[in-house]
Amino acid sequence: MSSSLSTYAPKKLQRRFENKEKEWIRSDNRGFLQCRPAFLKTGSGNAASGSAFAEFGSTKVIVSIFGPRESKKAMMYSDIGRLNCSVSLTTFATPVRSKAMMGFEQNEKDLSSMLYKALEGVIKLDTFPKTTVDVFALVLQSGGSDLSVIISCASLALADAGIQMYDLLTSVSVARVGNNLIIDPTNEEENEQDGNLTIAYMPSRNEVSQVTLTGEWSTGKINQAMEISVAACFKLGDVLRNILRESE
Amino acid sequence: MSVELSFGEKNFIQGGIEQNLRADGRQRLDFRPMPIETGVIPQATGSARIRLGSTDVIVSVKAELGRPNSHHPGKGKVVIYVDCSSTVGPSFQGKKGEELSSELSTALQKCLLGGSGIDLSSLILVEGKLCWDLYIDGLILSSDGNLLDALGAAVKAALSNSLIPKVNILPDLAADEEPEVDIIDEEYTQIDTSSLPVIITLTKVGKQYIVDATLEEESQMSSAVSISLNRNGQICGLIKRGGAGLNPSVILDMISVAKHVSIRYIATLDSEISTAEASSAS
16 A cells, blocks of 8 residues: 655645545555554653653654652542643644644643543552652644554653553554544544544553544444554554663 | 442442342343423523433533634534532532533533534534534533433433524625624524434443443442444444453443444433423423
C-alpha cells in the first residue's frame, strides 16, 4: 500500500476524501495500517522523578512524573496511593492559537480525565500508601491521535520513575473513514473521520484498561478495528521495552 | 456516591448476581420499570422526567436562534450539559459534583451526538447565518445508580417532546445583511428522534454483567462499559469506567449482549414515551 513517491513536502490540508470508499494515499504516504514514525526517549526532564518525550509524526508530547510524595495535608488518610493526572496544551500546539479557541479548557480537562482513567487500573496504587504521584503531560504540538501518544508516553515516564505497574500501557487510535480503517490518524484525517476507536491496552496481561469509541459502527468493523489496535499495541509495547532497556 | 456495605451485604449482592437473582428480584439483564413524564417544564421547548427506581432525572431542551459555526455553515448546534444538584447527597457537592457532571456531560455528548443521532442540518434556517441551537440540560434530582442510561433515555424523551416553532425568513436584500426572521408561534415542527441512540451500561460484577445497576450494585463493580446503540443495531459510542482492565474478547461479548438487550429496551422506551405524550396532550 505504500506509495512510490520519493520526496516529501509538507502540504496544506488536501481534500483527498471525495470518495471515502476508494483507497487513497495518506498525506504522509503511509499505508492504512502503518503507524507514524515514532521517536521516544526517557529522562528528558531533570527535576522529575521520571520523564519521557514522545514524538509520533508531528505529535510531540512531554510527560513528567513527580512523586510518590506526601499527599496534601487536607487529604484524608488513604491506604492506597493517589494518582493525579494533568494534561496541558501549549498555546502554539494547534494551528489556531489555542487559548482563544472555544472549548480549549474543556479539551484539556477531557484529556486529563481520560489519562487518569487509563492509568488508574495499571499502576499498583497500594505500593505507595498515603502519597501522591503526579503525572503532568504537556502537548508541544498536536498532530492527531494526541490521547494515545500521551498515554503511551506517560506509561514510559512512569516506568522511568520506577513506579510499579502491572504492565506497560500502550495506546493506539484507529479512525474509520468511510469503509476504511486507518491507524494512528493525523489531525486532518481526524477531521474527516466517521468514527474513532482509541484503546489503552496492556499487552502482557491482554487487558484493555480504557476504551472509547465514537461514530457509528457495525459489530464487524469494531472487531476488525479492535484486532488492528491490539496488534499495534503489542508492537508498541516491544518498542517501549527496548527503549527502557537501552536507557539503563 | 459512597455506600457503606457490610461484608454480608456485599456477599449477598455478589452471590445474587452470580445466580441471576438480584436483591430486588430482577434478573441480570432486566431493567427497573421506567415511568416517563413529558412536558414537565413549561418554560422549556421540551422536557422529560424519568425515574428508574429512586434514580430521578429531568432533562429540558431549549431551542434558541443562533449563528452556525463558521467551520460547519450547514449545521445547527447541540450542547449537552448535566447539572448535579447537591441536594442529592454530599458526594454531589463541590468539586466531586463538578467532576461527575462534566463526566456525564462528556459521556452523553460522545454517545448521543457522535453518530447521526440528531440531524444537525435540519436545524439550519439560513446557511451560514442562522440556525437553531439546542441546549439540552440534564438535572439529577436523586441518584440510585445507572445515571447515564437514565439521562440518555430522558434526552430522547425530551427531544421527542420538543416542538420547534416555524420561522418565516424575510427575504434579505444584500448578501452580507443579517436575515430578518419572524417566529410563528402557532406552527411547530418536531425533531426526528427515531435514529437517536440509547445508552446501555453493562456493569461487571464478578464474572457477570448486569444492566441498570443500583447504587449498591455499582459499588461492587470492577468496571462498567456504556454502549450507545441505535435502532439498526449500530454502535454509536462506547465508554469504559472503572479501573479494572478487560480482556478485548469480553468487550466484544459485552457489545453483543448490549445489542441483544437494546431491542427490548428501545421498544419499552418508545411505548413509554408515546404513553407520556398521550397523557400530557390530554
